[in-house]
Amino acid sequence: MRAKGRINFGLALVATLAVAWSLTGSIARAQQINGVPGSPSSTVTLDGKQLPPPPIPFGGVIKETAKDSTPWWPPRVVPPKGAPNVLLIMTDDQGYGVSGTFGGVIPTPAMDRIANAGLRYTEFHSTALCSPTRAALITGRNHHSVGYGVIGELSTGYPGYDSIIGPEDATIGTILRDNGYATSWFGKDHNIPSFQYSEAGPFDQWPVGMGFQYFYGFLGGETDQWTPYLYRNTTPVFPWIGKPGYNLTTDMADDAIKYMSGLNAAAPDKPFFVYYVPGGTHSPHQPTKEWIDKFKGKFDMGWEKLREQIFANQKRLGVIPADTQLTPWPDGQAAYGGAKLPRWDSLSLLQKKLYAREAEVFAAYAAYTDYEIGRVIQEVQDEGKLDNTLIIYISGDNGTSAEGTLEGTYNQMTAYNGILTLPLAAQMLHYTDWGSDKTYPHMSVAWSWAFDTPFKWTKQVASHFGGTRQGMAISWPGHITDVGGIRAQFHHVIDIVPTILEATGIKAPDLVNGIKQKPIEGVSMAYTFDKANANARSKHDTQYFEMVGNRAIYHDGWIASTTPPA
Template structure:
């Protein structure tokens, strides 16, 4: 063995010597500590000292004119800081203790106390539009995100495509020498592009981020997340009892930063950290739920008064701010039954636990920055929520948010109480009642989705940058918007916005840097962001020089598919924000000329930024055709095992008849999933239980429909067919199903209803296995791989029956007009 190693060493030394002997006289470009090229020195090859053994040998021959040259390493300007950009989810202005809320947020306190708190920072009112604006520095319609990708349409401001002319802050910083990473929520990749076949230009890896670890859509189960590492689906919870994504994500970010420090200690980094908390499902660990036991028994009205008093005490609202009135459309706490109070208080305990847990894990990431000795050289931006607190849990809450997404808005209190002790655990996918959502947006009116009022758009913000922000613990009251973050980062790093990226001319950054507010001398400086429009699902607002005009929402976003007036018929309001921080005193009737002036300004900004046409459809927009790889297909064929296909690229059973045919070859007592789309929270599946064929339909946990053969299959080849006839046209209709084996009917049955709009989006379409959660825990638990062979799986879809013939005709006419 020693002799072999010795020979290998001699051989290696000889190869190196040979390589060196071929080197010419060369010019060596010396790189300084920041990677900038310095003087060029010409060194004769024969003058190089011979390396010590075992590498011996010298350059013996030269080729005149040949030079060694290395491209200079791209680095940021001298002194450019690391960037830690944090954004939580679905948290209004009154959630965090840092801004007067009743949920302690010590990590946010840490940043605020070491830097500045901002009291007039605004979002777009909805998740992915805010996130697109955050990473591009451009208005959400300007960047194609006038609405979430799941409701995208083909209009320029609404296609959910970030174009090459809108390079993200990740791309800009990467091109200037930063290591770039993204952890947590994405929601800026069109859902019709989640396929493993790509394209990947709209994934984080295609938007300038070296590393991504997180989930692609608007939400995911924190216990069994639909998770990706770069472009590959991963399953980190397997064999890890007690796993929760909120902690896992912090662990990943900490490990990533440690690796950067070890590999390139002098190179700056950009970490975009976007946890799922507190978007539904509210799923903290039990220890965090327990911390809030009994803390919300006072109810939402009393909590709102408490938050309002805290905010005045902290100075995060002006002293003359009025608490806006409680709406008549929401019940007051003292009108509720004992069971309602008990259930609703539990919902808030879990939500608060999730908010505190999320902040705690953010605190671990911030502490890692300090532990690496990088805190003094890191700009930390911590945004509390991407919109107001979510009202999507309905007036009474739900143990399964997918029921609300599909228009089931009144789960009985008695049925919900069965989950009281399990609320927030892996046995629930929960959301809370709207009363809490409104209260957590104190002192404002309205909630998430409502862009016309600050209850939907006002976010807490804290920024720290040691040595640059010296008014530590200060408060800033300048008006700002999420599009201002990119220009702030660029000014702090000394990097100019590019005019070209990959040869594509860039649109101007539309935000305004907030760096002018860092100086204590500018604490009370006039805002530099003087005009900003707002729009979401036809609710509109326009800010200009301290004035604000906005439409009145026709009804709450928790009421799905209620009739809406035309956008042009919405009522308008007018506020002087210099004297009325909370939009409490409407001046529209007193100042009609000022209102007209502001409306005209909104029209001007809307035309400028691709806001038009206004679209307040909900259901019709949800079923808008999109350009997925399966668009228009009615027949699908698969062979073998094919797991992990995203719902947007899978056969869509919603609102139509369908036939599933499986040609299989099985041993005796074969088991396992042949095909499934969905899991614990809803969906369908075809599987074998000890050789017996079963087709199951999980109606969003409200009911399990099941067709099963009484007899097991014999070993060998068989054909299983499930044929379903939908009772349309119409939404969420039932139907009749027939299960056949080798041409013989083995089970028939009726289904009372079906999923209305959305399959469970953080599940996948799987063939030959079931990847994430089981469809029916009474039948099987995971893993449940198919033990036979799938020769062919064929799915045939009938035409959509969600809409009537007249509705389909109207949609077709609208599509032709669009073309």
């Protein structure tokens, strides 16, 4: 009798819960369940207001015997019908004049592929620095709004500068995951507080704690590409041990391809969101020798001639207006730590040889990175998913880095520790192994300035477009109706999240884990996909820029900016 009493009590409890659910509003009533309700294959698409959604009560029948009972499974959450896969790519420390896609002399055929199948955006912007741009990119909110007014290593513990992305600022990873996407992150994660870089956690600020179900990459600003500091999810891994010739740039593409292939084999209809952010071309510049050899002698003309060549290419491609004037070379103003950039003809033959080598290695790293990105894109095609994949490829998270000193260095750690000048003889000892596992190199500021053509200044400087203007290409077959076109509407990294949400048909949530969400501050760029809107007015009409005191404000085609201190 006691057993029967427990069964009856259980039935009464189920009935009570069912009544309570009907009184508070059923998600099943508000959102259509697809397939046979209660079957393991049934699905539901969310209204997006609350993530994760409230649990659906048991909808089957429980009797005293199994034969008189009916099993029931809650429906599996899936995105809206036809929602695309999303591949979001961003390289590191590459200004507007780096990629061949935007007039640079470095071939970037993978980016060309996306641009030729979609659109090039010529007025797209970053925050001028790594962590802040990345925080803005994955949240759709300005960098100060999500704790990244500066890089995490310089966090101060004050609002806007504490290096914490709060629970009120759910990432695109969380939003897409909770709406049924498979989410993953490959490469650089510069959005974990530096005091949480360990297996002890907590892990709420790690990719796996911010909506990304799989992570393979490194923490912080950079890592050695030959012997990287890597994690798989939250476990340190050392894939380079016992593998001569190992390089992270290739390994990361291999891992992404393996992940995507496995996902396709297990659940071919499950849409994916892959966030692919390699370390190239942040220092250390460490491509393989075969890539370095491709650029031998390509920069013997010097940095001023390089600027002229990039500038001419940009006009030819139409990625700058035909009447653009090239900004003057900064030999009449402070450009780096109070110093002025030298003219190429003022250098000795030995200096020219060293500096040309620095640029060769940087270019090789950029081209190598793009090549491996191309392999990831090819995997999407090989799986037959290219026609239903939104691909966003951003060249750089800020302008080209000027952190390599006026001379460049075979070991970036010298500059980080305040050693800004090295004897030329010591530098030349590393000429032949520049970029190998025996060096940790960066290049001269003058090259960085040139690779930001046609703009002034470099990474870190938010007041000028040399620090904030990024080349970007977007493709989405069947949805972009002006294939190969150019878009000159003003946009910013905070616009990527709302663009993805509009493309997928998913709404920004009001609540995530019971916490009210702050508004997304970006605007969708999807209106630019239509050929009829090629010259439409930008929907992003005002944007501020600020980084370590360098600041500017854009409004409706005009920009007011401060002058960086000498």
